[in-house]
Amino acid sequence: MINSPTSTTASNVDPQTILHAQVRGFYYGKSLALRNIDLPIYKNQITAFIGPSGCGKSTLLRCFNRLNDMIPETRLDGQILFKSRNVYHPQEDALLLRRHIGMVFQKPNPFPKSIYDNVAFAPRIHGLRGDLDELVERSLRQAALWDEVKDKLKQNALKLSGGQQQRLCIARSLAIQPEVILMDEPCSALDPITASQIEELMKQLKEHTTIIIVTHNMQQAARLSQMTAFFNLEMQEGSTTGELVEYDHSPVIFQQPKNHVTQQYVNGYFG
């Protein structure tokens, strides 16, 4: 465990820790984007990451399934444990890891293929056996999209509305039955009605999936999540670095945070 004065690990939880970020530093080139993070993520809960722009929420999110590997000259000093295994160990397979830890982005990014082929894409790549039709239907049902698309599965996914595309992307990530889904502002490009559909969906998914969501919407974080991590920017040798300020049950963070900066942020008095 990293002994960090700025990290506050939640107490009074019956934790089944599925992921654990133990990050001394995360670098883009020479620039230190994150430091001193000690953050366990609990199974079958929704954990929200909140904090001002640039404090490293998305960076940390991308550490969990090593998506930062795609960005040149990035470096993690520390470890990310997934079910007690360090996913950054040189012998760990990042592609296999992403089968267990999926990702949904802010902007829906369906492939320019049919609805069916979007959902079937990852199972085919991973050589999953079984009835593909049944898997596609189940994934689309779980993503609350089946009824709207069941008669046009061969239609190009790019013809769907933004909200439908986002649910398709969720169905696509569900098709390989990930244990964790990372969501980077999944509702911010959607209208309020569609956003609330996605929120409902997340509540259902939590029954069998662990979700981490980055959001700038405090009401959404408070409504949805069981745990919330608040990050902030600290000045460090003339540049800013993201740090974990407070991590606790969401009602504590939103109603009685221990740190006055958290209080200012969640109440909108933050400049």
Ligand SMILES: Nc1ncnc2c1ncn2[C@@H]1O[C@H](COP(=O)(O)OP(=O)(O)OP(=O)(O)O)[C@@H](O)[C@H]1O
């Ligand atoms: N691909 C990249 N290359 C270099 N620096 C990056 C890259 N992505 C992010 N950064 C830097 O890392 C820091 C953290 O960025 P990050 O996007 O993780 O923050 P964030 O809290 O998610 O911000 P936002 O809420 O605006 O999305 C910022 O200083 C940012 O400029």
